[in-house]
Amino acid sequence: MSKQWPTVSKQSRGDWRVDLGKVFGKRTVFTRQTEKEAKELASFYSKERERLGKLGASLTPNEILEFVRCKESLNGRSMTDAVEFYMRSNPIMVKSHTLRETIDALIEEKIEKNRRPRTYETSLSRLNTFAKSFGRDGGDVRAFTREVVETWLKMKSFTPATERGYLRELHGLFAFAGRRGWADGNCIAAIDKPSVETQPLLILTVEEVRDILRMADNRDVAGYALQLFTGVRPAEARRLKITNWDRSKQLIYLGANVSKIRRERYVFVDHSLQHWIDHALPSMLNLDFIPPGFDKRRRDLCDHLGIKWGHDILRKTFCSYHLAKHQKPEFTAEQMGHVGGLAVMYRHYRVPVTPEEANKFWALSPDGVIKQEEVA
Numbered sequence: 604m605s606k607q608w609p610t611v612s613k614q615s616r617g618d619w620r621v622d623l624g625k626v627f628g629k630r631t632v633f634t635r636q637t638e639k640e641a642k643e644l645a646s647f648y649s650k651e652r653e654r655l656g657k658l659g660a661s662l663t664p665n666e667i668l669e670f671v672r673c674k675e676s677l678n679g680r681s682m683t684d685a686v687e688f689y690m691r692s693n694p695i696m697v698k699s700h701t702l703r704e705t706i707d708a709l710i711e712e713k714i715e716k717n718r719r720p721r722t723y724e725t726s727l728s729r730l731n732t733f734a735k736s737f738g739r740d741g742g743d744v745r746a747f748t749r750e751v752v753e754t755w756l757k758m759k760s761f762t763p764a765t766e767r768g769y770l771r772e773l774h775g776l777f778a779f780a781g782r783r784g785w786a787d788g789n790c791i792a793a794i795d796k797p798s799v800e801t802q803p804l805l806i807l808t809v810e811e812v813r814d815i816l817r818m819a820d821n822r823d824v825a826g827y828a829l830q831l832f833t834g835v836r837p838a839e840a841r842r843l844k845i846t847n848w849d850r851s852k853q854l855i856y857l858g859a860n861v862s863k864i865r866r867e868r869y870v871f872v873d874h875s876l877q878h879w880i881d882h883a884l885p886s887m888l889n890l891d892f893i894p895p896g897f898d899k900r901r902r903d904l905c906d907h908l909g910i911k912w913g914h915d916i917l918r919k920t921f922c923s924y925h926l927a928k929h930q931k932p933e934f935t936a937e938q939m940g941h942v943g944g945l946a947v948m949y950r951h952y953r954v955p956v957t958p959e960e961a962n963k964f965w966a967l968s969p970d971g972v973i974k975q976e977e978v979a
Contacts, residue, residue: 609648611641621645631738647736647758654750700785702741706730709779721838729772744780749790763797770796805913806920806954807831809963814908816879817972820900821886826893827917828879829855832965833870834921834939845890848872848880862940870938875965882969915952922952927961 609623614634619641623631635641662670670682677685700708706727713723734741736755752773756766773791780786807815812831819827830840833855842861849856854869862868872880888894905912913919918939926935936948956964 608652609645611638611645613638621648623648643758643760644736647754650754650758651751654754699743699745700780700783702734702737702744702747703739705744705776705780705783705785706734708783709776712779719838726772726775729769730776733769733773744777745786747777747786747790749793752790753794763799767796767799770794804919804952804954805911805916806923806956807910807916809960809967811908811910812920812964813967813972815904815910816967816969818904818908820904821883822888822894823897823900825880825883825887826897828876828883829892830917831921832873832876832879834918834925834935835870836918836940837915839940841893843892845880845884845887845892850877853877857940866940868937868940870940873965875967878968878970919952919954922948923954923956924961924964926953927956927958928965 609621612620612622614620619635619638621633621635621641621644623633625631633641633644635644673685674682709730710723710727713726733755736758756769759766759769761769770791774789777786777789777791781789815827816824825845826840829835829843830837835843835855835857839857839861843855843857847856847858847861848854853872855872856867856869858867859865901912904910922935922939925938926932929935932945932948936945939948939952941948
């Protein structure tokens with residue numbers, strides 16, 4: 604009975620070791636935190652060796668003879684070292700680029716093109732997760748195929764939505780490699796994306812909004828109110844300061860350095876928001892709407908209140924109640940900075956609410972909410 608490859612063993616310190624032995628002439632070992640992760644990685648490389656074995660079985664007798672003669676001529680040195688030496692020495696050969704080099708070059712290009720940090724940081728996180736499965740440098744980016752990527756995706760067992768996110772980032776990576784001439788085509792282009800079931804849009808009820816504003820840390824109240832009563836994007840809220848608020852005109856200015864689409868715009872400050880800003884102003888740190896630690900405190904608060912949080916939930920909440928109050932879709936879309944038309948707003952942000960509920964939402968004020976807490 605043949606020995607299992609690669610070997611999986613538990614370390615004395617508690618993590619797990621996946622030993623591939625010598626790969627391309629170099630000892631290759633990975634560590635994972637759990638047995639499940641280690642076995643998934645071992646299964647991935649086992650299937651990859653099986654795939655390469657099938658390719659080897661397709662070699663003609665003359666190709667096999669040539670390989671054996673070359674190996675014999677190397678006198679114990681690895682074929683990988685010989686090929687790499689030849690490619691370095693022969694100016695006619697196309698220079699190879701590793702997966703790691705390609706990722707670094709792609710992120711550098713995003714930075715040079717003035718992409719926002721949150722954009723390329725998300726890309727880098729996902730691409731690093733992909734690269735870690737292929738060793739320190741990942742090997743020649745030209746060697747990646749559709750089969751390799753599909754095997755990796757099966758090994759990771761992502762949800763359909765997460766898999767689509769990774770395919771989007773990998774498509775960009777291999778398209779970049781193709782533009783640079785580092786890869787032949789885009790191996791991701793032929794991979795079918797999984798379907799994602801549309802989930803019902805989630806917004807906060809008036810009672811949940813009241814509880815959040817009543818129970819939130821004083822430092823965070825202005826940040827919640829800003830997003831609830833203007834519909835600005837979370838990333839935009841993080842770049843806004845109280846100095847962007849023109850009190851005399853009841854407007855908040857979003858410059859090109861703040862707006863997601865880098866187009867300046869104004870958002871109208873409803874009386875509800877004005878009252879909440881005045882209430883929270885003494886507690887605002889550095890005049891930021893979103894202070895450090897906001898996200899952690901938000902998670903803790905929602906756990907305490909039993910509130911289910913969803914993506915862009917404050918923005919969706921604003922959209923739903925604003926549209927129900929004003930019945931002017933163009934006005935709501937303008938406030939939100941939509942450039943994709945009303946269809947995008949209705950499809951991705953608006954949940955039907957009654958005019959009565961909308962009136963209750965826009966009537967929320969520090970006097971009513973805070974006094975309710977004091978009476979209780």
